[in-house]
Amino acid sequence: MSYVLGIDGGGSKTVCILMDDLHQVLGRGEAGSSNYQGIGIEATLQSIQSAIQNASEAAIITSPVKIDAICLGLAGVGRAVDIEVVKGLVEELQSNKSLLITWALQLENIVICNDALIALVGGIGQPVGIVVAVGTGSIVFGRNHQGDTKRVGGWGYILGDEGSAYKIAIAAMNAALKSYDGREISTSLVEAFKEHLGLENIEDLIEVIYRRGWGVKKIAALAPIVDFAAASGDIVANIIIDDAVKELVKATSTVIDAIFSVDSALEVVTTGSVWRGRCKIHERFAASLVKKFPNVSVIFPRHEPAYGAGLLALQTTQN
Known part of the structure; x- marks a missing residue:
């Protein structure tokens, strides 16, 4: 029996699963961030080692x-x-002797890729289709049966997303500020x-956003306010949500046009916090995309990204 490790490393946490060749997850472990560009190589190594150790112990x-x-x-x-x-x-x-595993890796059995690919494979259960990942940021990534890939977006909060x-x-x-001005x-x-920010006046947004030095994640965490307003029927909030849907449909359509035929039967998996809103953004996106591409199915993930990493690792043992 073959055993493999699937690792999903992000900016907030690292997930490792220990899987056998029957696709059974024997153990799962978590650790801290493993985005080496943000925390450095040594800290990344520590996180990955901890996640592997925790998965081994859980097994x-x-x-x-x-x-x-x-x-x-x-x-990244x-x-x-x-x-x-x-x-x-x-x-x-492989030089770490304290882990509860032994290594039998060949060069061809080491897969290194971006997190969009493992989200696609885990979400759909196979390495063919499209993932539309929308959380703090956004990216659309697709892979066809020939192994051709296409990425749209993922350029960060200034240049894209x-x-x-x-x-x-x-x-x-x-x-909100335009409305306060009387422009909208x-x-x-x-x-x-x-109400959410405890402001006496909407003008105090200046102090919150600029003077407190709010970063991308803190600002992104305000999105549920828009979702709630849209679900409650606010016209402006619904326009904002519709604009977001249009952008995501356009990005997904670009991937389909690039590597799939227009009449291809394929699955599009949606991952990330934005899709869990009350304003039915997922339904809006699905309806709009399927209207353009009737053979497309829009789904929520079947498995987590680390599982997708495990499947990709197993694929190398079966060639």
């Missing part, structure tokens, strides 16, 4: 398991230089922001 194994393959799907890994850095991390992992929680929150604050129609977002 309740009495003797070390031989690992035949590993897949690391890490945020896409360039050749990134892949070389992660290869170095894998070499260091259309449809993301951050962009939704920024658009809503902008709309009245919106409940003015009072909603005042």
